[in-house]
Amino acid sequence: MDSITVLMTSPMSDYLETQLKDRFNLVKLWTYSSKTDFFKHNSHSIRAVVGNTKIGADAELIDSLPELEIVSSYSVGLDKIDLRKCQEKGIRVTNTPDVLTDDVADVAMGLMLAVTRRVCECDRFVRRGLWPKGDFRLTNKFSGMQVGIVGLGRIGSAIATRAEAFGCPISYYSRSEKPETNYKYFSNIIDLAVNCQILVVACALTEETHHIINCEVIDALGPEGILINIGRGSHIDEPELVSALLEGRLGGAGLDVYENEPEVPEQLFGLENVVLMPHVGSDTVETTDAMADLVIKNLEAHFLKKPLLTPVV
Amino acid sequence: MASDQATTPPPPPPEIQSHDLPKVILLHPPPVFKYFKDHFSKKFHLLKAWESPLPLHEFLTNHAHSIQAMLCSGTGPSISADILRLLPSLRLVVTTSAGLNHIDLTECRNRGISIANAGEVFSEDVADLAVGLLIDVFRKISASDRYVRHGLWATKGDYPLGSKLGGKRIGIVGLGSIGFQVAKRLEAFGCNISYNSRKRKDLVSYPFYTNVCELAANSDVLIICCGLTEQTRHMINREVLLAMGKEGIVVNIGRGAIIHEKELVQCLVQGEIGGAGLDVFENEPNVPKELFELDNVVLAPHMAVFTTESFKDLCDLMIGNLEAFFSKKPLLSPVMNE
Numbered sequence: 001m002d003s004i005t006v007l008m009t010s011p012m013s014d015y016l017e018t019q020l021k022d023r024f025n026l027v028k029l030w031t032y033s034s035k036t037d038f039f040k041h042n043s044h045s046i047r048a049v050v051g052n053t054k055i056g057a058d059a060e061l062i063d064s065l066p067e068l069e070i071v072s073s074y075s076v077g078l079d080k081i082d083l084r085k086c087q088e089k090g091i092r093v094t095n096t097p098d099v100l101t102d103d104v105a106d107v108a109m110g111l112m113l114a115v116t117r118r119v120c121e122c123d124r125f126v127r128r129g130l131w132p133k134g135d136f137r138l139t140n141k142f143s144g145m146q147v148g149i150v151g152l153g154r155i156g157s158a159i160a161t162r163a164e165a166f167g168c169p170i171s172y173y174s175r176s177e178k179p180e181t182n183y184k185y186f187s188n189i190i191d192l193a194v195n196c197q198i199l200v201v202a203c204a205l206t207e208e209t210h211h212i213i214n215c216e217v218i219d220a221l222g223p224e225g226i227l228i229n230i231g232r233g234s235h236i237d238e239p240e241l242v243s244a245l246l247e248g249r250l251g252g253a254g255l256d257v258y259e260n261e262p263e264v265p266e267q268l269f270g271l272e273n274v275v276l277m278p279h280v281g282s283d284t285v286e287t288t289d290a291m292a293d294l295v296i297k298n299l300e301a302h303f304l305k306k307p308l309l310t311p312v313v
Numbered sequence: 314m315a316s317d318q319a320t321t322p323p324p325p326p327p328e329i330q331s332h333d334l335p336k337v338i339l340l341h342p343p344p345v346f347k348y349f350k351d352h353f354s355k356k357f358h359l360l361k362a363w364e365s366p367l368p369l370h371e372f373l374t375n376h377a378h379s380i381q382a383m384l385c386s387g388t389g390p391s392i393s394a395d396i397l398r399l400l401p402s403l404r405l406v407v408t409t410s411a412g413l414n415h416i417d418l419t420e421c422r423n424r425g426i427s428i429a430n431a432g433e434v435f436s437e438d439v440a441d442l443a444v445g446l447l448i449d450v451f452r453k454i455s456a457s458d459r460y461v462r463h464g465l466w467a468t469k470g471d472y473p474l475g476s477k478l479g480g481k482r483i484g485i486v487g488l489g490s491i492g493f494q495v496a497k498r499l500e501a502f503g504c505n506i507s508y509n510s511r512k513r514k515d516l517v518s519y520p521f522y523t524n525v526c527e528l529a530a531n532s533d534v535l536i537i538c539c540g541l542t543e544q545t546r547h548m549i550n551r552e553v554l555l556a557m558g559k560e561g562i563v564v565n566i567g568r569g570a571i572i573h574e575k576e577l578v579q580c581l582v583q584g585e586i587g588g589a590g591l592d593v594f595e596n597e598p599n600v601p602k603e604l605f606e607l608d609n610v611v612l613a614p615h616m617a618v619f620t621t622e623s624f625k626d627l628c629d630l631m632i633g634n635l636e637a638f639f640s641k642k643p644l645l646s647p648v649m650n651e
Contacts, residue, residue, distance in 0.1 A: 102477065102478075102479040102502075102503060103452075103477055103478075103479075106448060106451075106452060106477075106478050106479070106502060107448075107452055107454075109444075109448060109502075110445070110448035110449060110452050110454050111454070113441060113442075113444065113445030113448065114445060114449065114454050114455075114458075117441060117442055117445055117620075119442075119445050119446065119449055119454070119455065119611065119613065120449075120454065120455045120458045122612070122613040122614060122616060123449075123455040123611050123612050123613065125614055126600055126612040126613065126614050127605050127612065131597075131598035131600070131614040132598045132599070135344060135347075135614065135615075135616070135619070136613075136614045136616040136619055137619070138348065138619050138620055138621045138624060139616075139619060139620055139621075140620060140621060140622070141437070141438055141441070141620040141621070141622040141623065142438075142441045142445075143437040143438070143440075143441055144437075161501055162498075162501045162502060164501065165497055165498045165500065165501035166437075166441065166498060167437070261466075262466040262467045262470075263467060264461055264466065264467075266464075269461075269462045275454065275458050276457075276458050276461040276462065277454060277457050277458060277461065278457055278460060278461050278466040278471065278472045279471075280452065280453070280457060280471075280472055280474075280475065283471075283472070283474050283475060284451075284452070284474055284475045284476050284477040285474050285475075285476060285477070286476070286477040287477055288474060
């Protein structure tokens with residue numbers, strides 16, 4: 001298949017790059033000095049795009065690639081892909097669900113524990129040589145805290161299973177109720193926020209869920225409440241979150257995603273009730289390889305005219 | 314009537330009242346005192362050895378002859394045979410810890426002194442911290458938080474990959490109350506649990522290994538949840554650590570001295586094991602400085618039980634044990650000192 005030209009949008013994985021180079025004619029978007037330069041050389045040959053959470057396939061890119069047949073995303077999130085345009089043009093879209101569910105849920109739990117039990121703060125306390133001066137203070141107990149999940153999909157459910165092992169009562173807000181679970185359903189997010197101590201954002205980013213965590217939700221969660229975001233930065237009104245944390249209107253936050261990555265609001269750097277991770281939810285050796293394998297398998301299936309493994313469109 | 318009210322004497326000042334309260338000796342203020350001292354002093358007359366200008370042995374000789382009950386903790390002087398000898402009337406030692414390594418258990422047994430400890434009051438909190446430290450090491454939470462706070466994400470790019478927790482083999486050293494809570498939590502993450510303990514636990518289905526080296530050879534992670542005794546001192550040494558292999562990770566929420574600290578530090582510095590999450594150390598509050606250079610190590614200041622809920626529960630339990638003793642009722646959390 002090395003006559004088939006595939007575009008990789010950003011340097012997302014060395015392993016994936018090697019696998020693509022071995023099988024296809026690989027074009028790397030980031031090696032071109034300008035968009036015009038890139039389009040001049042490649043528009044008519046590219047039949048597949050491999051995108052990720054940084055650069056996907058927006059309308060402009062899709063429109064400029066007349067031979068595009070498939071977008072295979074190295075992510076489960078689809079917010080960087082113009083799905084409507086793909087549908088209109090009959091372009092297939094695949095993503096990487098399931099293989100990264102556990103890792104993202106693990107980070108959500110890690111953030112919950114790190115914020116409530118102040119693990120990172122403790123590590124700083126020891127490294128700064130403060131322990132000989134006196135004991136650390138008391139934190140809140142994590143086990144048994146009420147956990148509210150926004151979006152009870154694959155990742156949300158995996159978080160619920162883990163939190164249950166700590167005796168945490170689970171409640172959720174989702175597009176539809178899931179009666180097969182024993183968790184408490186709230187039909188609106190404010191009620192969920194009022195009734196939980198830790199609120200976890202685990203839903204997909206769409207027009208409806210943009211800034212779903214706004215001033216009202218943050219106030220409902222309150223000065224003892226903790227917000228965890230392993231979804232997308234734009235789920236949260238970020239300036240509102242920052243001022244709530246600085247003013248003590250929110251108890252704490254554990255964040256893996258931000259509105260304008262890799263920019264992180266510097267006002268958060270001095271806060272002890274916040275844990276900041278650089279969008280590493282699925283970043284383990286095992287999972288990134290599994291995601292890459294899934295991208296390759298989907299591309300191969302498409303070009304061999306076999307059923308796609310994880311189609312979205 | 315009015316004149317009676319006018320001549321009613323005021324209540325006696327607190328110092329006189331306290332002498333009617335049962336006496337309890339303390340050699341050192343337990344951490345729980347910082348927050349709940351008044352709860353104790355309302356119910357007991359506390360003899361606080363550290364407030365006396367006298368050296369400890371003199372204080373005990375002069376003041377503690379008739380004392381029947383002691384409240385101690387893992388911090389402060391050990392409750393040694395020497396000390397027990399100076400407390401001839403002592404019948405009960407209540408410790409605010411789950412651990413008993415600071416008490417001469419043989420001497421207590423010989424003298425017929427009962428012991429009560431913290432029971433299971435903070436098993437969940439300790440298990441939570443063990444899991445928190447483990448996820449931190451696997452997914453580099455503290456290290457990547459440092460990276461972000463130093464502004465490096467924008468300048469240096471993406472952070473290095475971590476390691477998946479699911480499917481990893483967890484070896485629990487000591488499947489007591491804490492070890493069991495750790496196992497229960499990690500099962501939900503898709504981990505495989507096995508253990509080594511003084512005795513096999515028949516009601517548990519996890520694979521049992523008779524010695525800790527064999528456990529390590531079959532594990533990706535060791536979580537130290539046992540007590541410190543003569544048998545377990547330095548039990549986790551270089552041989553055990555290396556048996557896990559280069560990616561091996563150790564988490565210690567038991568006692569620092571269960572691990573041979575010098576050998577652990579050497580293994581970590583030389584990259585012979587994958588990382589460590591440590592809440593306890595051999596010589597607290599001193600922590601080997603070499604560990605401060607490492608990103609694959611997460612350090613905590615012996616705070617696994619430091620939650621408001623645990624301290625309140627602990628306070629209630631300690632008072633409950635002392636009250637039970639003084640009213641000749643069964644202790645709430647007695648230790649079977651065989």
